[in-house]
Each structure stands twice: as C-alpha cells, then as structure tokens.
Amino acid sequence: MYGTQSKRDLALELQAQIPFLRPSIHARRANITVKFQDLYGFTVEGNVDDVNVLNEVREKVREQGRVWWALEASKGANWYLQPQIASISEGIALKSSLKLSSLANAITLKKLIRKGIPPVLRPKVWFSLSGAAKKKSTVPESYYNDLTKAVEGKVTPATKQIDHDLPRTFPGHPWLDTPDGHATLRRVLVGYSFRDSDVGYCQGLNYVAALLLLVMKTEEDAFWMLAVLLENVLVNDCYTNNLSGCHVEQRVFKDLLVKQCPRYALVYEEFLDIYV
DSSP, X not given: XXXXXXXXXXXXXXXXXXXXXXXXXXXXXXXXXXXXXXXXXXXXXXXXXXXXXXXXXXXXXXXXXXXXXXXXXXXXXXXXXXHHHHHHHTTOOOOTTOOHHHHHHHHHHHHHHHHOOOTTTHHHHHHHHTSHHHHHTTXXXXXXXXXXXXXXXXXXXXXXXXXXXXXXXXXXXXXXXXXXXXXXXXXXXXXXHHHOTTTOOOTTHHHHHHHHHHHHOSHHHHHHHHHHIIIIISOTTTTSTTOHHHHHHHHHHHHHHHHHOHHHHHHHHHHHHHHX
C-alpha cells in the first residue's frame, strides 16, 4: 500500500528512476541521432529535439504521479480499487444505494486515468479496473499453474506457430529476447490457446502478450489481462482466423474519423491508396 509516508516516498523514488536525458553540448550542436532506453527497456532513436520532448513528457508523468500520491494520502490507500468504484468504471449501472462519495471518487478516477496512470501503479490499476481481477476470482487459485502444467509438452498448430513467432517478438529487447523471456511469453500464449480454442493463437497476439508482460511484471497477471482483453474488452473475433472483429473496428474507426476529423480522414485515404 502507498498510504503511509514511507510507502509514498518509495513510490516517488521509483518514479524518479525514470531519468532525465541530458544530451551533450556536442549532440545539441551537431543534432546527431541519440539512442536511449524507454521505461520498458526498448531502445529508441531520436534527435535532440525528440529527447527534449520526451523529457517534457516524463516531467508531466511525475506531476501526475504526485497527484495520485496526494489523493492516496487524503482518500486512503488503494481508494481507486474499491469495488463500488471499479464497477462504475466498468460501466455497470448505478444503484440507488450507491454513496455519493463513491460516485465522486469514480468521476475523479476517470479524469485521472485519462491523464495517465503512473507507471508504478499501472499494473494494479489495470488489473482491477479492466476486470482481470474479477475474472481471476471466478476460478480456483491454482488455475493458471494447473493449466500451464497440463499443456506442457503438447504440440498443436498453435504451439508450432507460437514457437515460430517467439524469436520475432521484439528482437533485441533486453528481457523479451532472452531464453527466460521467450519461455515466459510462450507459457502465456500456449496457456491461452488451450483456454480458448476458438481463438487458439493468432499472429499478433505475441506482441500484445509481450507488452502486457512488461507492464504487469508478473506472468499470471499478464495471462489474465490477455484473457479479459480478448473475452470482454475487444470486439468478438478480433483474433480469430478471419479477423472479422478487426474489420469491424477498422470500419467504425474510419467512420468516426470522417465525422470527427475530416482532414485526417483525407490523409488516411491517401495513405491507403498509396501503401495498401
């Protein structure tokens, strides 16, 4: 919990580990390309202007983090994980018995999330508000371990494709592109392919699961985030063989773009004409 002073200090210290990048005077003069690692270990290339923009973004992240810590001090630790608030955030209809304080907290939380969740809180907030925690609670505690043990050594078309895609998933990443990273990602993907035979495994899921592993930090939490994403959040059939859900989402996006941002819609159409 981050409610006590010492815990808040620890969280701020972790937040401060996102370092400012200070390009040398020679880099500024020459405007050369610089390389650096982002929060999740990816190597990023950019010029000095890009670095300056990134530093501005990181300072905003720090400022937003201070807002979250202040609210933890006033509202109590993990106030955003209360069941009443989570249910509102998931879009569940309000009940007459709901306290106004819970509604106010839910509104505050929604505004905070739109401005960005501090990286150190992101795993906990994502897991609760996405519905992953609720989904996990409906099965025995040993579900994931039992699943991974039950499917170990089994060979299917899905497992063959997963093994083919593992080395191609963010090559060069300091953890994902290692034997341990490959093994962890494989367990998540193979486990889900047996959990949902309709989806099985579709190319592209490897990138989704890999990013979830980097954010959530733990293998099992990443598995449940993947499950709630495919089963409750995304349009049905986004990752089935015909990708019909993706086609639906792309059409809706196109219609919204034409309605809300017509100038960008024209650029989008030109891009499709040239590259697709």
